Amino acid sequence: MENLDCAVIGAGVVGLAIARKLAMHGREVVILEAEDAFGTHTSARNSEVIHAGIYYASGSMKAQLCVAGRKALYPYCAEHDVKHQRIGKVIVACDESEVAGLMKYKAQAEANGVDDLRMLAPAELAAMEPNVRCVAGFLSPSTGIIDSHGLMLSYLGEAENHGAMLALSSPVLGGRVESDGIVLDVGGKEPMTVKCRTVVISAGLNAPAVARSIAGIPAATIPPTFYAIGHYYTLTTKSPFKRLIYPVARPDWLGVHVTIDLGGRVKFGPDFEWIDRVDYRFDERREASFYKAIRHYYPGLQDGTLQPGYTGIRPRITGPGEPVQDFTFHDASVHGVPGLMALYGIESPGLTSSLAIADYVFQKL
Numbered sequence: 001m002e003n004l005d006c007a008v009i010g011a012g013v014v015g016l017a018i019a020r021k022l023a024m025h026g027r028e029v030v031i032l033e034a035e036d037a038f039g040t041h042t043s044a045r046n047s048e049v050i051h052a053g054i055y056y057a058s059g060s061m062k063a064q065l066c067v068a069g070r071k072a073l074y075p076y077c078a079e080h081d082v083k084h085q086r087i088g089k090v091i092v093a094c095d096e097s098e099v100a101g102l103m104k105y106k107a108q109a110e111a112n113g114v115d116d117l118r119m120l121a122p123a124e125l126a127a128m129e130p131n132v133r134c135v136a137g138f139l140s141p142s143t144g145i146i147d148s149h150g151l152m153l154s155y156l157g158e159a160e161n162h163g164a165m166l167a168l169s170s171p172v173l174g175g176r177v178e179s180d181g182i183v184l185d186v187g188g189k190e191p192m193t194v195k196c197r198t199v200v201i202s203a204g205l206n207a208p209a210v211a212r213s214i215a216g217i218p219a220a221t222i223p224p225t226f227y228a229i230g231h232y233y234t235l236t237t238k239s240p241f242k243r244l245i246y247p248v249a250r251p252d253w254l255g256v257h258v259t260i261d262l263g264g265r266v267k268f269g270p271d272f273e274w275i276d277r278v279d280y281r282f283d284e285r286r287e288a289s290f291y292k293a294i295r296h297y298y299p300g301l302q303d304g305t306l307q308p309g310y311t312g313i314r315p316r317i318t319g320p321g322e323p324v325q326d327f328t329f330h331d332a333s334v335h336g337v338p339g340l341m342a343l344y345g346i347e348s349p350g351l352t353s354s355l356a357i358a359d360y361v362f363q364k365l
């Protein structure tokens with residue numbers, strides 16, 4: 001059996017950010033990735049938005065790590081040539097019934113340390129986004145867009161420059177906690193068993209299953225798994241928007257909003273539906289509900305201009321009817337296993353938060 005210093009399980013944006021951080025601090029790191037490429041799951045199936053940190057409950061890990069992550073991410077992207085754009089976002093109330101919901105954002109944003117939200121006068125709104133129908137809105141100037149693959153490539157490059165190794169097609173099948181380390185059984189073409197001083201479970205949708213497969217992690221500490229799929233439709237015409245447009249959010253997701261990618265393509269989504277397994281197939285029956293939701297704030301949407309885009313799945317650890325769980329980090333104080341950090345429920349804004357999550361995990365380890 002080979003001895004390892006650190007194993008990071010999962011090469012999504014969060015696992016790669018953690019591997020980078022650990023490697024840059026002199027740790028010997030192997031990233032174990034089940035797929036034959038890095039970042040093929042949630043990190044490749046999201047909105048690619050750098051969130052400001054407006055929505056999340058005050059004091060939550062999401063609020064803290066999103067704001068810290070966003071503040072770190074812009075300079076990081078500039079220094080490392082990761083494509084991004086501080087494009088800004090407008091949050092809109094489409095009718096009077098939504099205004100109260102909109103007004104709550106400013107106080108929530110300020111409580112989270114986001115102090116640049118600006119109320120827009122109706123005439124200013126109309127001039128800024130003439131195709132958007134709304135009665136009130138806020139501008140979030142620090143919201144942006146990012147090339148998530150470029151970001152992952154940059155994290156990986158830095159990690160590798162500091163000695164980390166990415167092992168693709170290397171699924172962790174199980175393991176056990178021993179007195180002097182954590183043993184992992186790794187499958188794939190070249191199966192191996194490794195004993196690690198430190199293990200970080202950063203396996204996204206699969207994180208609870210990976211934890212359950214390691215004997216010695218108390219089952220009672222491992223959260224359940226829930227999946228909520230979101231579909232994106234793309235617009236076949238030129239962008240009628242200059243910024244990202246978000247309607248007032250629903251209780252447990254942000255609503256069908258407008259994002260624009262770095263190539264200028266408009267995407268609408270994601271919607272929200274609970275599913276019982278990881279299945280990224282696109283359900284085209286959603287088209288009518290997308291037209292309806294989008295026309296609420298963009299009445300000029302022409303028939304036949306939406307085309308199916310892609311889906312992403314939210315890694316939830318609470319289910320229908322339950323409050324949305326915060327980012328969840330289990331260290332030895334929770335599960336009693338020295339050297340083990342398990343990350344659960346790292347949904348949005350995990351991409352924005354990735355550098356801050358890595359700092360947090362590094363400190364906790």
Ligand SMILES: Cc1cc2nc3c(=O)[nH]c(=O)nc-3n(C[C@H](O)[C@H](O)[C@H](O)COP(=O)(O)OP(=O)(O)OC[C@H]3O[C@@H](n4cnc5c(N)ncnc54)[C@H](O)[C@@H]3O)c2cc1C
Nearest residue numbers: 010012014034043046047049172204312348349350351352
């Ligand atoms: C629809 C949607 C939209 C989003 N939009 C945004 C946004 O605009 N802005 C933002 O900040 N955040 C957004 N997010 C959140 C963000 O995408 C995620 O928080 C982030 O990508 C999570 O990264 P990760 O590394 O934890 O997980 P993943 O990217 O899922 O990576 C986990 C990795 O673990 C691997 N793995 C799983 N099991 C094993 C195993 N047994 N052995 C080895 N490897 C394993 C998987 O193959 C995968 O590569 C969005 C999320 C969703 C679902």
